Amino acid sequence: MSLAGAVITRQALWILGTTAVTLAGLYAFFEYTYLGKIVRACAINRLAARLSGIPPERMSLFAFGLAAALGAVGGIVMGPLTLVSYDMGLYLGLRGFVAAVMGGLVSAPGAVVGALLLGVLEALVAGIWKAAYKEAAAFLVLFLILLVRPQGLFTRAVESRAGL
16 A cells, blocks of 8 residues: 555554554553553552552552553564564564653553654654664664653653652
């Protein structure tokens, strides 16, 4: 498929579709289900959740299981596009961290926008210069964002009320 001079493969459409469905499902889960609200409550304040009768240990176990399932979906979707090896998740995880830092570590929509911006930036770098430089572009962006705006591009700085 060609869109404005860019070629979009079926695999890229599959990845975008799976990502959109997964994000919509996660949003609905965390916003509209009781279990999702319990997990959010444990993430915000474990002690208050414990005092309310919520077992934070079980919710942590559930959150790790959910993260593993999401990682499995990501591996299934990305596996045909990249070379599969025992350490393929390392570089993808580091790029995911860069995207999360770009969007602000507390903003899920910001992380999604950060990932899209990072993907566009890597594609531009690969198109303008050598394709090998796109690997370094992500980490250059990470260093620049940490220097210029450490709270992320899409979040406000948190001011300290302690006066330190």
